[in-house]
Each structure stands twice: as C-alpha cells, then as structure tokens.
Amino acid sequence: MRTLRHILFAAAATCAALASPAAAERVRDLGAFQSVRGNQLTGYGIVVGLDGTGDDNFAYTAEAMRGVTNRLGFQLPPGVNPALRNAAAVMITADLPAFAKPGQRIDITVSAIGRARSLRGGALIMSPLYGADGQIYAMAQGSLAVGGLGVTGRDGSSLTVNVPTVGRIPEGATVERGVAVAFETQPLLRWNLFQADFLTISRVRDAINSRLPGAASVEDGATLALALPAGADLRAGLMAEIEMLDVNPAEAAARVVVNSRTGTVVISSAVRLAPAAISHGSLVVRVEETPRVVQPEPFGNGRTAVEEDSAVSIEEEGSRVALFEPGASLAEVVDALNMLGTTPSDLVAILEALKQAGSLKAEMLVI
Template structure:
C-alpha cells in the first residue's frame, strides 16, 4: 500500500509539473502564421429559372443575358430587351481557404443586386470568381439553397420570412488556381498576434524557446520571427507543435465599451476605480393642463370662454451616495451601480463623469 501511495503521489506531482498554467491559451488561439489565411473572392453572374421573381428589364442584366446567349450560339434580335422576370443579376462571394488546391470545392454565397424579389428555385450560371489581384481563382455554378420566403397577394399584401434574396451553394465553386503562402520557402517564418501586445509577444517567444531553443525572436508588438528548417515536412511538424503550446497572455488593457446605438455598456475585468463618491438622482417636473369651458348665464349677454387650469408637480427620487474604495474591482462597481438602480443611459453618464474626475482608470471606447 505504501508503494502504491508513493507511486500515485509521484504521478500526481508529475501532472502538476506539466499542467498548463492558469488562464493559459494555445498559441493557435492567440495568433496565426503569416500567409496562412483565407482570401476573399467575388464575381458577377446570373441566376436563371426563377418563377417570375427575378429582375425586370434591367440594362446590365439584359446585356449579360445577351452575352450568355451569344456564347451559347443564340443571337437575340438587336434593340429587343427580353422579359427577364425569370432571371436575376447577382454578386457571388466566397472565401478561399489557405492551401486550397485546384479541383477542391468551396462554398459560395449569392446575393441579388437588382429588384429581384426571391432567388428560391434558381440556378447560377457558370461564373468566374476573382481575387484582389484580378486573377480568376475559382468557377462557381449550381442550384441555390434559399432559406427565405416572399409571398404576395393581389391586394398588395406581402409576407417575407428571413431574406429570400440571398442564397448559398454548398461546394458551389471549383478552385482553379492556388494562392502562394510562402510556407515552403526558406528563411524565417512570421507569426502574428491577433491583438498587439508586447507582454503577450514576449511570453509566446519564451514558451516557444523553452520547447524549441533559439527558434523565436520578437520583431515588434505583433510579430515573431521563427527560424524553421526549409524542409516542408519538418516545418509543418514544428508549426503544429508550436500551435499547441500553452501560453498565459497578458491581462487586457482596462476598457469600457459603449455602444451608442443600442445603449450596451461592457466593462472588462481590468477596470479599476480610484476613491470616488457618486450621487445619482432623477428630477421629474410634470405640468398638467386641464382647461375648462365656462358657460355664461342665460340672457346675461356673456360669451362662452375657456378657463385655463395648470397643475405643476416636481418629483425627485431619493438616491443614496455610493462610495468607491481605492482600487475597486468590476464586481464592486457593478454592485454599487445596481444599488443605485441606474439604467444603461445613466450608467454611461456616470462613467463619463468618473472619467472626467480622474477616478476611472480605463479607456472609454464609443462604437
């Protein structure tokens, strides 16, 4: 039994020694290797086969239909605009993942750019998808899956569910050209943080060098230079090992985020408040007008008149004064503001006042 307990204690100690640090995150969740990213593709095309819910004689759609007909060997009469209720001009967007090779399939999203009411039941004609450099990287074609619905009646009533003018084609495009990532080139490989932070960059460097000594150096607050072998197989294995290393990132800067459109206020855990007292009350002044009609006595020769009657009331809520202790944390701030019973708009006013008083140790960001 003693040997068993000793073995268990030794195993437990080993687990503690190799356990991930508190609040640790994987390197792959903090950033990514430069060049290993997706690329956006766009294209202009035509969806056909619509049940009368397409565009109606749009000039650019008419020209496109004539071009498509010409490629098929059909020449439309000059000066005649075909009725195009069964077709719609669309924009196609897609993301080309890193390391995509010719012949692989990617999903595409199709959206109308004209007056088409719905793309339900339509099929996209073969359309080239272009990258930012103007080169063709994929070809899209296929039947659309539309989650929206648009139904109208003769009296003008209309019911729309979701968005019927946007559809998606799973595996709707075939990759025709690969994007160079620089992965298989010799020399240093750059790794970039998603958010610039010198402390986090230094901790990532130290964690990588503990596992692979002499591999990482900090370039700036975002980038690390990694000295990896030029061999693609060895480089891929080392990159996979680096991505799974656990790192404790630096604490985020103290910020208060205010959404001016929705009234949402977000306070992160790094926010601290210096000694301050808050008194927040609400003064309501209400004026009620109740005019009355005064009728003269019969045969008195008087005229009917309106007599004004006003009533003014002043109400002020009784609110307590809250005192923040030095270095008050987020939980203390929330508890105190909840006791005051503040609304989101009142909370923004209080935080702005604390910032002006120099008591709020945080950056206020209005979005």
C-alpha cells in the same frame, strides 16, 4: 461543527478558484502564421429559372445574358432586349482556404444586385470567380438554397421573411487554381497575434524558445520571426507543435465598451477607480391641467367660457451618494451603481463623468 467545517472548506475552495490565474491558452488560439490564410473571391453571374421574380429588362442582366448566349454559340439579334422576369443579375462571393487545390469544392454566396424580388428556385449559370490579382481561381454553378421568402398580392400588399434576394450554394464552386504559399522555403516564418500585446508576444516567444532554443524573436508587438529548418515535412511538424504550446496571455487592458444604439455597457475586469463620490438622483416636475367650463346665468348676457386650472408640483426622488475607495474593483463599481438604481443611459453618463474627472482608469469605446 462538522457542517460548519464543510461550509468553511467550500468557501475556501471557492476563494482559491477565484484567486487562481487565468487558464493557459494554446498558441493557435492567440494568433496565426502569416502565410497561412484564406483569400476572397468575387464574380458576376446570372441566376435563371425564377418564377417571375427576376430583374425584368435590367440593363446589366440583359448584357450578361448576351454574354452567356454568345459563349453557348447563340447570338441574340441586335437591338433585341429579352424580357428577363425569370433571370437576375447577381454577385458571387467565396473564401478560398489556404492550401486549396484544383478540384476541391468551396461554398459560395449569391446576392442579387438588381430589382429581383427573390432568388428562390433559381440556378446559377457557370460563372468565373476572380481573386484580387484579376486571375480566375474557381468556377461557380449550381442550384441556390434560399432561406428567405417574399410574397406580393395584387393590391400591392407584401410579406417578406428573412432576405429572399441572398442564397447559398454548398460546394457550389470548383477550385481551378491554388495559391502558392511556399512556407517550406521561406527563410523566416512569421506568426502574428490576433491582438497586439507586448507581454503576450514575449510569453509566446519564451514558450517557443523553451521548445526550440533560439528559434523565435520578437519583431514588434504582434509579430514573431521563426527561424525553422527548411522542408515542408519538417516545418509542418514543428508548426503543429508550436500551435499546441500553452501560454498564459496578459490580462486584457482596462476598457469600457458602450453600444450607443442598444444601451449595452460592458466593463472589463481590469477596470479600477480612483477615489470618487457619485451622486445620482432624478428631479420630476409635474404639470396637471384641469380646465373647467363656466356657464352664464339664465337670461344673462354672458357667454360660455373655459377656465384654466393648473397644478404644478416638483418632486425629487431619493438621491444617494456612493463613495469609491482607491482601487475600487469592478464588483464594487457594479454594486454601487446598482444601489443607485442606474439605468443603462444613466450608467453611460456616470462613466463619462468619471472619465472626465480622471477617476476612471480605463479606455472608453463607443460603438
């Protein structure tokens, strides 16, 4: 009896845990302030020092090399096209974090845009990085760290591991100009949900107003307007407090996601089914051909021939019917489909049929 009581107590605790609402999440995990974000930077440059794996007279590389030598005070003779097997034209990308200041360093990614086979062992010559407004925000330079490897034999055979034409330079760019945020002087600060939801945005508003009465108001399904006192020091403290508030987000919408390339099917816990019956089975048709060679009798006038012998059979594997009661849950759906022995492709077909019949109360996304 004591063991039985322990088992019942454990079962009751498990049921209570499963029935409890989802844990609260911090405001900072649900969204972000509109003015506090990073910016993308891009640039064009030359990687030198390659071991014969460069572009080899690629026109853009030659022009870029002329620009580099001109900046250094050396001009190539007109009409001379340098052989550039040891150099490669590259695109440079980087993310400029919010509040980045001149002198700070950021990571950059370098990608070949020409016929270079590998950037391993190369060094990037000083190149400017531009923002969307066309202004220079950082200068990039340094030795590349390439994780890929490419080897080519004299007979044309080759072996490639990962991608040898893309590399990174940790802290390879120096910030020359920061992006003005001016969050301390804006009349209203705006906070945006990562995923729009009216119930979640209302709960975030209520949580903020319980801490700062009247500070937050809803603008739409994803945006809150925050009226906070001016001043960088005061606003930074209030924004930090707001980000650490706990909020219970709304339950995710009922959704079925199908990856048509891999056959992966993901069903959210909010999916429900109206009354429906599903029958699933397979019809197998087998055709077996066993030709036989027929030989003529000795000293006869006949010829050797092939006699066809076909055997056709039809088998229908065991078909089962699953009945769903009103409001069937995800667990019941999965158990029933497993009982039917469905494969991922069959599951997609069944879900599409349920959607067309109006029994599947969920949004279907095919990616």
